[in-house]
Amino acid sequence: MTIILAHRGSAGxxxxxxMESFVAAEQFGADGIELDVHLTLDGDIAVIHDTxxxxxxDGNGRVTDFTMEELKKFKAxxxxxxxxxxxxxxxxxxEVFEWMKGNNLICNIELKNNELPYEGLEEKVISLIKEYKYEKRIVISSFNHYSLVYIVNxxxxIETAPLYSDLLYKPWEYANSLNSKGIHPKLKSVSDTIIKTTMENGISVRPYTVNKERDIKRLLQINCSAIITDFPEKAVKLKRK
Structure with a gap:
């Protein structure tokens, strides 16, 4: 059964x-949410995509140059x-973890430490996961695969999954080399055959960002482990059909 993960919430x-986007994703019947994290000036973990x-x-500047309190003043x-x-x-x-106490959603956390190193980001994220006892509800992904290996070690x-956007030879073998249980490829970089073979080798496949109806249907048809979509409402309706 394909899991529907709402990309940055119901970003479409x-x-x-x-929070509005995450709440909408839950109301639309998504199985989980995907979000991105950066470190703030005061060492808090902010949920935002860009650096x-x-x-x-309505603001400008780097996330890391503001405290969490200062970031809260901007209109998102x-x-x-x-x-x-x-x-x-x-x-x-x-805040997101507090809200998750009221549901059973899975949460895919993308560490945005591939452009900026964010010293200690892994420790802070893991420490919060442990505080809330969400070990079984979290998948950590990143384009920084060194970071994922550090977490696994x-x-x-904690489950990890490498993000990647280009063709990868035998991605199941690559995932195994990182001790990751899943892969998060860009949709265009995996064929149905690769998806099926990867899953047959015990690795979950969760492509991003799957927004077109024909792509959603195709992946549901082959029982892809999960899809990451900006339109969870549309994906859930197609899945229920």
């Missing part, structure tokens, strides 16, 4: 990586303002 209909606040808020629905009237804010990972109970 709500301001991405905000800067420019694209998604800035570019959605025409059809999203409520002011959304940048949440902290702790120190906290083997």
């Amino acid at each position: 209909t709500h301001p991405e990586n905000t 800067t606040v420019d694209r998604t808020t 629905n800035y570019h959605y303002k025409h059809f999203f009237k409520k002011t959304a804010r940048i949440p902290s990972l702790k 120190n906290w083997p109970e």
Whole structure:
């Protein structure tokens, strides 16, 4: 049964990586959410995609140059303002975890430490996961595969999955080399055959970002482990059909 993961929440209909977007994903019946994390100036974990606040808020500058309190002052629905009237804010990972107490959603955390090293990001994220006892509900992904190996070596109970965007030869063997239980490939970099073979080799496949109806249907047809989509409502409806 294919799991539906809401990419940055229901990012196709709500301001991405905000509580509003995550709540919508849950209401639409998604099995889980995907989100991105950066470290703030005061060492908190902010849920936002880019290294800067420019694209998604009314502010500008690098995430790492603001405290969590300062980040909260920006409007995170800035570019959605025409059809999203409520002011959304940048949440902290702790806020998301608090909200998760009220549901059973899976949470895929993408560590955004492939551009900036963010010293101690892994420790902070794992420490929060342990505090909330979410070890079984979390998958950690990143384009920084060194970071994933570091997690596996120190906290083997946490599931990891490498993100990648180009063709990869025998991705199941690559995942095994990292001791990861899954892969998160860009949709165009995996064929149905590769998906099936990878799953037959015991590795979960969760492609991103699957938004077109024909692609969603195709992946549901081959029982792909999961899909990561901006439109969880559409994906859930197709899955129920």
